[in-house]
Amino acid sequence: MSSNRVKLSIFLCLCMCLGIGILRFSYTALLPATREAFGWTGQFASILGSANLLGYLAGAFWAMRIPQTRVMTFYIQAAAFAGTLSLFSCAFAGFSDFWYVCWRVISGMSGGLIMILSPSIVAQCCELKDRFKINFIGFSGIGLGVLLATLFLPYLDHIAVRSAWLILTGFALIISIVLSVLLKGLKPLLSLHAAVQQEKIQLNLLYFSLIAVYGCSAFAYVPHSLFWIDYLTQVLKLDLYWMNFNWILYGLGSALGAFSSYLLARKLGNFAALKILYCAYVCAIVAAVFDVSPFFTFMSSFLTGLLNPAVVFLTSYTILQLYGSAYKKLWSIATLTFAAIQLIGGLSFSALQHWGVSYHQQFTIAAAVLLLGAAQLFWVTRKHAPVVTECSNSSH
Known part of the structure; x- marks a missing residue:
């Protein structure tokens, strides 16, 4: 059982690392250098972000x-290798705009498939008592992927942008191969569960409330995910080091x-933890x-980086x-x-930017939307919330 738990944890961690951390975040991290090296306009760079x-x-x-059968393993493998190919295809300049748009769409599709299918496989293959730890370790892969994507930033003035993309392609290829090996061992477990009928679930206001605030976090995250670099360079005039x-x-x-x-939910319960995390997200x-001080910029960078995977993991696990x-x-x-x-x-924020709305006003709008959520x-x-703990499986 311990071996199976380790395999599932590694599998989910690598899926999140590739699907979200690398396939989605790498573009944002490498955008300024790629835009300069490839001669892209700001408008086209924004189009590529929307394509993803x-x-x-x-x-x-x-x-x-x-x-929800073993066929999910095929789609994860296909998505992993297609996403890897999309990274490779974005490493070279001189192609038509349509080329880059298509590959950014493929990269996004790969991430969406992996994001949903991989935790679904884990949910079928693990025991109830192991869910919390496996999901916590697995969703930590988002941060691992983000770290891999940011490794090159201090050295981009010394290495070619193409080299950075190719190194990321190498990481993605290794992860894809390891995932293929792990999936071979998970297929028999999925076959055992394929015949299980899903019970009908009566959705209530609680689920829709979770979805509503999760959607608000998606909207609020946009200025940081798409325009943070422009804000740092164009408004704050930060040099490459800062x-x-x-x-x-x-x-x-x-x-x-x-x-x-994970720590917060174990101590306070999922819903209390989610409320604290969302309030911190607004801040x-x-x-x-x-x-007025670099401290606020540093705090915003660190906390938005921390809170996005935090609420994604805890929302997924709570559902x-x-x-x-x-x-x-x-x-x-x-x-x-969310998507x-x-x-x-x-x-919307691209349009606001075109109409001359400042970044400060955009951040304020984003925070207000998340505050409403x-x-x-x-x-x-307000009266009571389900106590969802490590070993619970009901709403009481």
Whole structure:
């Protein structure tokens, strides 16, 4: 049993590392250097960011329709290698705009498929008592991927941008091969569960409240995920050293995100932990508005890096514990909601930027939206909230 738990933890960790940390975050981290080296305009760089979000939405929708059988392993393998190829294809300059748009869409689709299917496989293959630890270790992979994507930032003035992309491609290829090996051992376990019928779940206000605040976090995250580098360089006029320092802080925060929410949830319960995390998230975004001291910028970089994987992990795990066998479908809906609202947010903030709305005002709007989402979660759980602990599997 211990061996199976280790394999599942490594599997989920590598999936999150590749699907979210590398396939999605690497573009943001390498964008300034790539944009300069490839001669991209700011508008085209924004289009590529939206293309990735569109692909993520399409991948999440596709994953929801895939049957909960061993066929999921094929789609994860295909997504992993397709995502690796997308990194390789973005390493070279001189291709048409359509080329880069297509590969960024494919990268997003790969991330969406992996994000939904991998925790669904783990939910079927692990015992109830092991869920919390496996999911915590697994979702820590998001931070690991972010750290891998930020490793090159201090050295981009010494190495070619192409080399950075190719090194990331190498990481992704190694992860894809290891995932293929691990999936071979998981297929028999999935076959045992393929015939289990999913029970009908009566959704309540609590689930929709979770989805609502999760969607608000997707919208609020957009300014940091798409425009943080521009803000640091164009508004704060930071040089390469301090810009890289902020991104390293972001990466370190991401690496600690799942662990922080794990400790908090074990001590206080999932819903109390989620409320604290979302309140801290609002503060982290608001901190970006105060540019009178570098401390606020550092704090915003570190905390937004930490809190995004923290709320993703804890939301996913809470849905799993509350709704059991319906997890894949309900987590798919949550991920679809996140992807759709993030895409809408990306287009909205791009439009606001085009209309001359300042970054400070955009951060304020983002924080206000997340504050509304957190407020409705407080309201829904104001009398009592389910106590979801490491070994629970019900809403009481």
